[in-house]
Structures are given as C-alpha cells and as structure tokens.
Amino acid sequence: MKAAWLYHDIMDLYGDTGNMLVLKNRCEARGIPFELDRIGIGDKADFKDYDLIFLGGGADKEQMSIIPDLLSRKENIKEAMEAGTFVLLICGGYQLFGQYYEAADKEKIPGLGFYAFHTDTGKEGSRCIGNVVVDAQMEGKKIRLVGFENHGGQTVNVTHPMGTVVKGEGNAFGAGKEGFYDGHILGTYLHGPLLPKNPEVADLVILKAMQKKNPSFGWDDLKPLDDSLEKLARNQVFEKLGLEAEK
Amino acid sequence: MKQLTIAAVKTSKALLEKMGRGGSFPGSIALKLDKDILKKIDINGPVILVTGTNGKTSTANMIADLMEQAGYRTVTNRKGDNLQAGVITALLSNTGLNGKLKADAAVLEVDELNIRHILPKLPVTALVVNNFFRDQLDRAREMEQLIESIEKVLPDFQGTLILNGNDPNVYRLKDKAPKAKTVTFGLDRHKGSTETSAEASEGKFCPRCGHKLEYEYYQYSHIGKFHCPSCGFATPELDINAKPDVDANTFTVDGHMYKSPYQGLYSMYNCAAVLAVAKEENIQPEVAEKVFAHAPQPSGRNETFRTRNGRTILNLIKNPTGANEVMKVIEQDKSPKQIAIVLNDHEQDGRDVSWIYDTHFEKLMDETTTGIWCSGTRSGDMALRIKNGGWKGDIHVVPSLEEAVKKAMDAGDNLYVISTYTALVPSRAAIKKEGQA
Numbered sequence: 001m002k003a004a005w006l007y008h009d010i011m012d013l014y015g016d017t018g019n020m021l022v023l024k025n026r027c028e029a030r031g032i033p034f035e036l037d038r039i040g041i042g043d044k045a046d047f048k049d050y051d052l053i054f055l056g057g058g059a060d061k062e063q064m065s066i067i068p069d070l071l072s073r074k075e076n077i078k079e080a081m082e083a084g085t086f087v088l089l090i091c092g093g094y095q096l097f098g099q100y101y102e103a104a105d106k107e108k109i110p111g112l113g114f115y116a117f118h119t120d121t122g123k124e125g126s127r128c129i130g131n132v133v134v135d136a137q138m139e140g141k142k143i144r145l146v147g148f149e150n151h152g153g154q155t156v157n158v159t160h161p162m163g164t165v166v167k168g169e170g171n172a173f174g175a176g177k178e179g180f181y182d183g184h185i186l187g188t189y190l191h192g193p194l195l196p197k198n199p200e201v202a203d204l205v206i207l208k209a210m211q212k213k214n215p216s217f218g219w220d221d222l223k224p225l226d227d228s229l230e231k232l233a234r235n236q237v238f239e240k241l242g243l244e245a246e247k
Numbered sequence: 248m249k250q251l252t253i254a255a256v257k258t259s260k261a262l263l264e265k266m267g268r269g270g271s272f273p274g275s276i277a278l279k280l281d282k283d284i285l286k287k288i289d290i291n292g293p294v295i296l297v298t299g300t301n302g303k304t305s306t307a308n309m310i311a312d313l314m315e316q317a318g319y320r321t322v323t324n325r326k327g328d329n330l331q332a333g334v335i336t337a338l339l340s341n342t343g344l345n346g347k348l349k350a351d352a353a354v355l356e357v358d359e360l361n362i363r364h365i366l367p368k369l370p371v372t373a374l375v376v377n378n379f380f381r382d383q384l385d386r387a388r389e390m391e392q393l394i395e396s397i398e399k400v401l402p403d404f405q406g407t408l409i410l411n412g413n414d415p416n417v418y419r420l421k422d423k424a425p426k427a428k429t430v431t432f433g434l435d436r437h438k439g440s441t442e443t444s445a446e447a448s449e450g451k452f453c454p455r456c457g458h459k460l461e462y463e464y465y466q467y468s469h470i471g472k473f474h475c476p477s478c479g480f481a482t483p484e485l486d487i488n489a490k491p492d493v494d495a496n497t498f499t500v501d502g503h504m505y506k507s508p509y510q511g512l513y514s515m516y517n518c519a520a521v522l523a524v525a526k527e528e529n530i531q532p533e534v535a536e537k538v539f540a541h542a543p544q545p546s547g548r549n550e551t552f553r554t555r556n557g558r559t560i561l562n563l564i565k566n567p568t569g570a571n572e573v574m575k576v577i578e579q580d581k582s583p584k585q586i587a588i589v590l591n592d593h594e595q596d597g598r599d600v601s602w603i604y605d606t607h608f609e610k611l612m613d614e615t616t617t618g619i620w621c622s623g624t625r626s627g628d629m630a631l632r633i634k635n636g637g638w639k640g641d642i643h644v645v646p647s648l649e650e651a652v653k654k655a656m657d658a659g660d661n662l663y664v665i666s667t668y669t670a671l672v673p674s675r676a677a678i679k680k681e682g683q684a
Contacts, residue, residue, distance in 0.1 A: 010451065013381075013389075015604030021635040059389040065452055104392065125392075130598065148599045192601050196631045229634055232644060233627025240624070 001027055001034050001209050003052040004045060007066050008038040011092055014150070016056035018193035019090075022202050023052075030223050032210070041069045047080035051209035057091025057151075057191065060103050067109060070096060074112050081114075084215075086208035087185040090194060094180065094187030095119040095153055104152060117180065119153040127152045128169035131241055132190055134178040136163025139207065141219065143200045144246070145178075146237050147190030155189075162188060167241045183208070197237070199230045252280040253346065256339040274332030277339055284335060285368035288342055292319065292351040294369050295524065298359050298397075299377030299417070301569050303329070305509070305542070306377060306517040307356035310524050312538045317530045319352035329358040334365055362397045366404065373527060375409040375520050378470060378513075379416045380449060380568040381602070390416070390449060398423040409523045411516060412485050413470045419454040419480075430527055432487035432519040433472075434512065439493050440464040440471070446571055455480045466512050468568050487526065489519045503532045508542035510549065511572055547671050549576065554682030556585075556656040561664045561678060563671050565597075567605035573665065574610040583660040586611050587620040587651050589670040590629040596667040600625050603632045612638045617660050619643065622651035623670055652677040 005020060020036055027034035039045045047053055058066070081087060087097070095101040096111045101119035103109055111118070122128070127150060134145040145163065154172035161171065162179030170178035171189070179188035186205065188194065195202040203222050210217040235245040256273040277284050293314070297307040311323040324337035334355050341349050357365055359379075366374065376397075379390055394416055401408075401424040408424055411417045412431035421429045442464055450469030453460050458477035465471035474481035489498040489505075496507045498515050500522055507515050518539060525535045544550065547563030562577075564570035577586075588608075592598050611619070612633075620643045621629040630644045645651035648670065655662050666674040 012605075014599075015601035018601070018604035018632070018635060021604075025635060025637075059391050061391050061457075062452065065457060148601060150599060192599070192628075193604055196604075196635055197628070229627065229630045229642065229644070233625075233631050236625060236627045236646075 001032055001052065001206065002050050003034070003036050003054060003209070004047060004050040005036060005038050006053060006055045007040060007058070009040050010062050010066055011056040011058040013057050013059055014091065014191035015193045016090065016191070019054065019056070019088075019195040022195040022199075023205065026199070026202050026225065027206060029225055032206070041066060047073070047076050047085055048083050050080065050085050051212045052205065053077065053080065053085055053087045055087075055089050055093030055096070057093060063092045064103070064109065070112065071110065077112065078114065081184055084212035086205065086212065088205050089185060089187040090191055091151055091189055094189065095155065097185060097187060098155065101153055115159070115180065117155055117158045119155045122152040122154055122173070125152065126173070128173060128189070130168055131237060132168030132170070132178065133166040133238070133241060133243060134163040134170070134190070135166055136179075136181065138162070138181055138204055139183075139219070141200065141204070143198075143204070145188075145190060145198050145201060146234055147188075147192040147194055147197070149189045150191070151189050162186065166243070197230060197233050199225070199227045250344050252277050252284050253339050253342055253344055255280060256336065271328045271330060271332035271336055273340070274335030277335050278332055283368065284339070285365065287346055288338055288369075289347045290353060290370055291348075292353075293372045293528065294353045294355070295373045295375060296355050296357045296362065296366065296371055297375045297377070298357045298362055299411075300359070300380040300566065302377050302513055302517045303356050305514070306375065306520050307354055309517065309521045309538050309542055310375070311354040312542070313521055313525060313530060313535060314352045314354055314528075316534045316537060317528065320350045321352045321354055322348065322350040323354045324356055329356045329361065331361050331364045334361075359393050360396060363400045366400045371404070371406050373407045373409055373524065374404070375524065376411060376417045376420060377516065377520060378411055378414045380468065380566055381605070394419075401427070407527055409520060409527065411470070411520070412482050413466060413472065413516075415450045415454055415460060415469070415473050415480070418482070422455065430486045430523050431483050432516075432523040433482065433485045433489070434466055434498070434515055434519065435488050435490040436464050436472070437491045437493060439512070440466055444468065444471070446568065453478060453480050467572070470516070487519050487523045489515060489522070491515050505536055505539055508539045509544075510576060513572060546675070547666070550675070552678050552682055554656060554662070554678065555684045556659055556682070557661045559656070559662040559664060559678050559682055561666065561671075561674055563668065564606070564665055565668060567602050570606040574607050577663055578610045581615050583615055583617050585618045585620065585655045585658050585660050585662045586616055587622060587655045587662060587664045588629050589623040589648060589651070589664065589666040589674055590621070590625045591623045591667045591669045592625045593669045596669050600628045603629065608632060609636045612636060616640070618655065618658055620645060620651045620655045622646060622648050623667065648673055649677045649681060653681040656681055
C-alpha cells in the first residue's frame with residue numbers, strides 16, 4: 001500500500017502522525033508492505049501512483065498557505081480519484097474538498113470544489129469542541145466512531161454524511177450528522193487522532209486503498225488483529241459519556 | 248462599593264484559609280460585585296505581568312524574588328492562580344479598605360487568554376512574554392487566536408514589552424504596541440544549536456507577511472535565530488543575549504556568569520527574562536545571581552523521592568514541547584527503569600488527548616526501560632500511544648493510580664512517574680504512600 005501524506009509539515013495540528021502510525025502497523029501486521037511519502041508545498045508528486053491520499057487539519061493561518069499549491073494539484077488529484085485512489089480527510093482537509101471555507105476573519109477561501117458542501121465560520125467565533133461518538137454504516141459494516149472535535153467551521157450541504165451523531169455536534173452545531181463518505185473519500189472532523197481508537201475505520205481505509213489495485217479485496221482479506229487495548233480505550237470514553245461499553 | 252468588594256475578598260479569603268483553601272474563589276466573588284474592581288486599586292510602583300505557554304510560573308516567581316531582594320515589598324500570585332479571579336484575590340487581599348495596595352510592586356503570572364482582561368485594567372509597567380506553543384488546544388483555542396487576543400489590548404499600552412526575541416510569535420507583539428518600549432532577551436548560538444528542527448513547530452511562517460521563515464539556528468522547537476527573506480522581520484539585536492554552556496549549566500551575559508537553577512535550555516530562557524527585568528529596573532547582576540541560587544525546585548520537575556525501589560522521579564507534562572524536554576532528560580538516564588504515565592483528561596489537563604501523538608514517547612522505548620505502566624482517566628489512550636509507537640514489551644494498563652505506582656515499584660528498578668496536571672498531586676501522594684520501605 002502506497003500512501004501520500006499531503007502537507008505533513010503544515011496540516012498536522014492534532015497528532016495526525018498517529019493516524020499514519022496505525023495504518024503502517026495494521027498493514028505490516030498483515031504482511032502488507034506500507035510505504036509513506038510526505039509531500040510538502042512544491043514537492044513533485046503524481047497522485048495516480050498512490051493508493052491513499054491523506055490530508056489533516058491545520059490552524060487557519062497555516063491552512064491559508066497551502067491553498068495555491070493545493071489548487072495547482074486539482075486536476076491530478078481528480079485523475080487519481082477517478083483511478084481509484086482513496087482519500088482520507090480530517091478537519092481542515094475535509095473542508096478543502098468542498099466549495100469553500102470561510103476563515104475566522106470572514107475571508108472565503110476556495111476549496112478544490114469536488115463536492116457541493118461548503119463551510120461557514122461559527123457565529124461570533126464559537127467552536128464545536130468536545131468528545132464525539134458517531135454511528136456509521138460503511139462498506140456493509142456498522143461502525144461506531146469515537147473521537148474529539150474542535151472546529152469553528154460549520155459544514156453544510158453535505159449530500160452523503162458519514163454517520164449519525166450520538167454524542168457531540170458533528171458537521172455543524174446540532175447538525176445531527178457527521179462527516180462525509182461516498183466510497184471515494186472519507187472526510188470527518190474527528191481527531192484524537194482518529195485511527196488509533198477506531199481500528200475498524202483504519203481497516204476500512206486499508207480496504208479501500210487496497211481495492212485500487214485489487215478490486216476484489218474484501219473485509220475477509222484483512223486478518224483480525226488483537227484490538228483489546230483499542231477496546232479498552234474506547235470503553236473509557238463511552239463510560240465517560242454515559243454510553244454502554246462494547247463487549 | 249469598592250470598600251465592600253475589598254472587604255468581601257478579605258473576609259472570604261480569611262475564612263477559606265481557615266478551611267485550608269484559598270485560590271481564586273474570593274476573586275470570583277469580587278468580580279461578581281464589581282467587574283472593574285482591578286481599575287480601582289491604587290498602586291504605586293512597578294506592575295509586572297508574566298505570560299506565555301511554558302515557564303511562566305518559574306519566571307514570575309523568580310521576578311518576584313528579584314523585586315523582593317532589590318528591596319520592594321512585592322505582591323504576587325505565587326501559587327499559579329493565573330486567571331483573572333486569582334489575580335484579583337492576590338491583589339485585593341493585600342489592599343487596604345482605602346483601596347491602596349500595601350506593597351511597592353506587583354508581579355503577576357497571567358494566563359495568556361486573561362491578558363486581555365487584566366492588562367487594560369491595571370497600571371502595568373512591564374509585560375513579559377516567554378514563548379507560545381501549542382497547549383491544550385480545546386481550551387486555549389488555536390495559538391493564533393490566542394496571540395490576537397493579546398495584540399488587541401496592546402495599541403494603548405505605554406509600558407515596556409519584555410519579549411523573547413527568539414520566538415517569532417512573541418516578538419511580533421511589538422508591531423501592535425506603538426506606544427510601548429521593547430526590551431528583548433534570548434540565547435546565543437552554542438554547540439547544541441541545530442540548523443534544522445523536527446519538533447512540532449509554530450515558527451514556519453512570517454507573522455508579518457506570511458513568507459516561509461528561515462532560521463540561522465534553532466535552540467529547541469521553533470525557538471532560535473530567525474529571519475524572513477521577504478520582509479526582513481527577524482530576531483533583533485538582543486538586549487539580553489545569554490551565552491549558554493549546557494554542560495556546566497551556566498550562561499554568561501555582559502561578561503557576568505550565572506548558574507542556571509534548573510536543567511535545560513528553556514530554563515535559561517526564563518533566567519534571561521528575569522535579567523531583562525533586572526536591567527529595566529536597574530537591579531544589579533549580583534541580586535539576580537542570588538535569586539537563581541535560591542530558586543526553589545518547582546514541583547513536578549524532576550522531583551526526586553527516596554523510595555523502597557531506590558529513586559522515584561516525578562515529572563509534570565502539559566503539552567508536546569514541555570513533554571519532549573522531559574523525555575530528553577529521562578533518555579539520558581541509562582540505568583534500568585520503570586515508567587508510569589498518568590494521563591487525565593479533565594479541563595485543566597486538556598480534554599483532547601491527541602497531543603500525546605506530538606510527544607516523542609519513543610524516546611522512552613529502549614532496552615533500559617523494563618516496564619511501562621499507563622494510568623489515569625485516559626490510560627487506554629496512553630496505552631495505545633505506546634503500542635503504536637512500536638513498544639514491544641508489556642503494556643500494563645492500571646487506571647487506579649495508587650495501584651499502578653505500587654506495582655511499578657514492586658518491579659524494583661528506579662521509577663519515573665510522568666503525570667498530567669490534575670494527576671500531579673495524587674501522584675506525589677501515591678509515591679509517598681507506596682514508596683515507604
């Protein structure tokens with residue numbers, strides 16, 4: 001599996017290294033070689049060569065600095081997605097795949113425009129902050145996600161939300177829905193980071209990425225791993241939020 | 248009204264002290280009675296505020312000692328109650344009913360997000376700013392908004408800004424304070440300075456024009472000698488330029504050598520800030536030297552206990568930069584050791600624990616580490632961090648702190664306890680209780 005981590009040095013506000021560590025560990029535990037390239041502003045890359053593109057979140061000001069470079073890669077990213085490259089997007093990265101996002105100073109920053117959703121800024125600088133639990137159904141599997149959200153951006157007009165909010169806010173205050181998933185991209189506000197406490201989502205990302213070269217790759221091709229520590233960490237958060245522990 | 252508010256604070260503080268409490272509660276009452284009470288205190292003499300992400304408690308305490316030693320009767324919020332209510336408690340409990348502060352100077356540690364409430368209400372003569380790092384993002388919000396909240400109250404500030412000239416996000420404050428005088432401090436290049444930095448870095452872009460910043464050298468994280476090739480924003484000629492000798496833990500300023508009271512470069516920055524205040528207040532180097540020599544070891548920084556397993560060393564971690572400095576110190580100890588990490592997620596710890604992935608716990612994962620124990624309300628997240636970092640030994644998850652400390656001591660080696668803020672006092676208690684022979 002070949003992954004491209006876009007703007008690793010700028011869009012790394014919330015421990016995103018953890019997401020890459022988990023993908024690497026879960027691939028290697030199954031004998032799948034995992035190769036990660038970090039791609040910064042101005043670095044040459046053809047995303048069609050990759051099975052996965054990952055883009056995390058950054059602070060407003062830093063996020064602004066990647067826009068020209070990102071927009072210059074628009075056609076190449078589109079071609080890669082059409083060729084089956086899967087895309088994992090967190091927070092700022094998620095916003096940038098929509099029409100635009102409005103920064104805290106009300107400036108409208110253009111996104112890649114691949115999807116209809118857009119992101120407005122929170123009223124009077126308000127932010128959705130706290131633990132989040134989301135129930136989703138992806139690739140035939142019921143998955144309960146847990147994470148932490150911290151975003152001023154209010155993402156609306158989301159045609160394919162990833163899941164239903166059980167605790168927390170989601171795409172916007174009181175949205176009831178969180179993230180975006182259509183089989184090509186997974187966009188979400190959940191960090192914590194996302195993948196360490198959500199091994200099923202990590203496996204989903206591996207599955208989708210592996211399907212680029214091998215369309216028949218299925219859940220059964222992923223050998224089960226010992227996720228007892230993961231379960232323990234998840235249950236600590238569920239208990240804190242008054243939700244039933246998982247068995 | 249003013250008298251009533253002052254009296255209310257004094258009474259409630261006296262009552263609370265009898266109950267063994269103190270802190271910010273009396274100030275909260277004062278705020279309810281009169282939200283502008285700070286403006287009504289009559290202060291004659293220097294009022295020095297100290298803020299920044301890391302090191303503000305030690306720095307403020309040393310500056311308070313400096314003023315005391317130089318002959319000022321000094322009021323300070325020494326226990327680190329650094330929100331508005333804590334500052335009010337400290338000042339009003341030393342204010343007469345006539346509204347006069349019963350002291351010649353005030354040295355106040357202030358939380359970064361509370362500068363905007365406090366600076367405009369007091370006759371501040373100096374604002375000392377150490378550094379800005381990512382810190383508990385959910386509470387402090389993104390660093391940029393935090394800095395802007397300070398910048399907003401600077402246009403009318405007529406005192407002195409005492410700034411770390413090696414931190415671009417600190418030095419930029421000067422741009423927003425046209426009426427203020429600026430004094431800068433920093434550390435000179437030494438053999439440990441590096442030309443690249445791999446640590447979580449807040450100094451990538453020029454805060455003035457947005458161009459990529461260049462560094463002649465880094466001291467740690469994004470602290471170092473920087474310049475912007477586009478607009479010229481750069482580390483200035485420093486007023487206090489301390490030359491470190493890291494091996495001897497000393498530094499030299501204007502030909503005078505000082506012994507640093509604590510390990511690590513970041514402590515020397517705190518000392519440089521103290522010397523900048525001394526220069527500004529015309530206090531002799533010998534006075535500062537005495538302050539450094541008698542600085543108390545702050546709790547939670549290599550706090551060492553004799554325990555039944557040998558030694559137990561307690562360290563507080565709050566954010567990646569501070570935590571990485573702790574990891575570097577532990578990494579130097581090549582004797583066999585057990586490690587216990589206590590991760591809580593209460594408000595003061597930061598409810599978001601993702602910062603543990605920006606901290607290099609991998610530094611603890613060598614053959615001298617004989618066991619890793621994870622405790623606290625988020626022991627599970629901590630265990631996953633260790634697992635994902637590639638640790639091949641056993642990961643013990645014991646949510647009960649006392650039990651974790653006991654079992655780690657049972658293993659017989661020296662023990663390092665690494666704790667987040669709300670677990671610090673319970674950790675110390677557990678070490679003392681379980682450590683008895």
